[in-house]
Amino acid sequence: MPDPSNAQIAAAFDELGDLYELDGAIVHRVVAYRNAAKAVREAPVSIAALTREGKVTQLPGIGKTLEEKISALLETGTIPAAEKLRAKFPPGLVDMTRLPGVGPKRVRKLFDQLGIASLDALREAAEQQQLRDVKGFGPKFEETVLAAFAAGVAEKAAPRTLLHRATDMAAAIVDALQAHPSAGTVAVAGGVRRLTESVKDLDVIATSDDPAGLAGALGELDLVESCSVAGEAGARARTHTGMPIDLRVVAPDQLGNLLQHFTGSKAHNVRLREMAVRKGLHVSEYGVLDDATGTTHRCATEEEVYALLGLPWIAPELREDRGELDAGFIHPELVTQEDLRGDLHCHTIASDGRATIEGMAHAAQARGLEYLCITDHSATHGFGNDVPADELLRQVERVREVDASMDGFTLLIGTETNILPDGRPDYDDDVLAQLDWVVGSVHTQFQMGEAEMTKRIVAALEHPMIDCLGHPTGRLIERREGYTFDLDAVLDAARRTGSMLEINGNPNRRDLRETHARAAAQAGIPIVINSDAHGPETLDVTRWGVATARRAWLTKDDVVNTLPWRDFAPLRKRAR
């Protein structure tokens, strides 16, 4: 029996949280399970391995009891408490809590008194007006339930929108509201501001001398389908794509409080407020209440909010309770897109790209880059045109010619070679040796087991001609988990062999993901942020790679392609 992955352990804790909640446990116990799930999910090391070493309680949020539960999961494949609770509460109960306005307490009551144990049974009971017979429930509740079914909420979890799309939408909304005559400051908060991988809604905050007018203006926007509760304090709306928008309007002297509150994350805010309480302060979106004086400090800026708590301003990307509120925290100087001088992963019409070598090179130069490496897909098929070895060698000549024709720009030739199932690249070494740079990527046989995949990637990293591992996990955000491998072993191999790891900027990938990138940088492994562009316009996607890097606490020093090529070149494995 293979060890459960961190994701599986986290899921088990989330399930236990749900089950204990149905069982009527106090909220703090439930929260403890959910916090533990978050800690496990974000851990860059194997929780199973950590547990075997007896060190898992070092992870904040994991105590003696949860350690025992992980041990049981490792040894028997299951957790006794979960077995017991599953026998008590059918799985349909947790499904029911997905409906808005339907939480664990109400589900439990309906289960106990009417035996309702599934979404279907709930719908039927609502249709037959049976729910109102239970004390605490009425006709409105039946309506809410039926409306949720009618809206299709029951079928699937609320969709999440990838950051690049959410950012475009948010920008359009901010621009439109900013144009309103009453608008003062209009700003994006929430996950879009923190640059998370995906978001479930848009949070927009504003000041205005006509709050109701501004809130009304939101409902008039083309991309808004419907708008409800528009009033003095703001509005709730929904886009045609189904994304909820939350607009909050506040006086200018509270803008800092509101921005801090609505930027989140929830975990950051909870931790921040707990720290505040210990200092006799109470933080909310309206101000900071001081117990000692009974006065509420209103803050026009976030800096003032943090300063009242004795903290430096913290970049939104770091606000995840991943150490940014710990004693001794020193704010890192986060890498920016302007820091990037080169891009070492892009495609042309030679494989599946849309532009020529010249097209890509001039586009990169126009964007202010100093160097670009052409890395078309390799000899094994699957991505547009194959590039057999002789074709790649002709591509070397073409790139050298274009490079010679360019002023103040270095054009490089490489490849994105497929890492074959046994870990070898799909060109011969003497071909790879004629290139400036080689990205190795896994594009096939994702299904192989963890041990085999680890062996495959480690073998690739040990290859003297593979300089960098491309999109290391193969995940697609919200769509595909990516293949599983032992991260510790891969990081160890990268460090040992002098290989670099990529943060792929494609907004669907952002791979390495932030927790892995942070672990890699801490291990001293050089990180490269690449676009993987297939056309001139997608060269800009490095901004999403930078977003991931910033969320991983990376500085300019952690990212190698912030260096000019003359300083980058000697760091390549092939040059060492």
Add this chain to the structure above:
DNA sequence: GCCGTTTTCGGCCCGACTGTTTTCAGTCG
């Protein structure tokens, strides 16, 4: 269930909204 310039027990963020309520519990963000 976790955690400790509250350290082995007694706390554990803050506020809004909703519906069913005679004063509040449940849900949500």
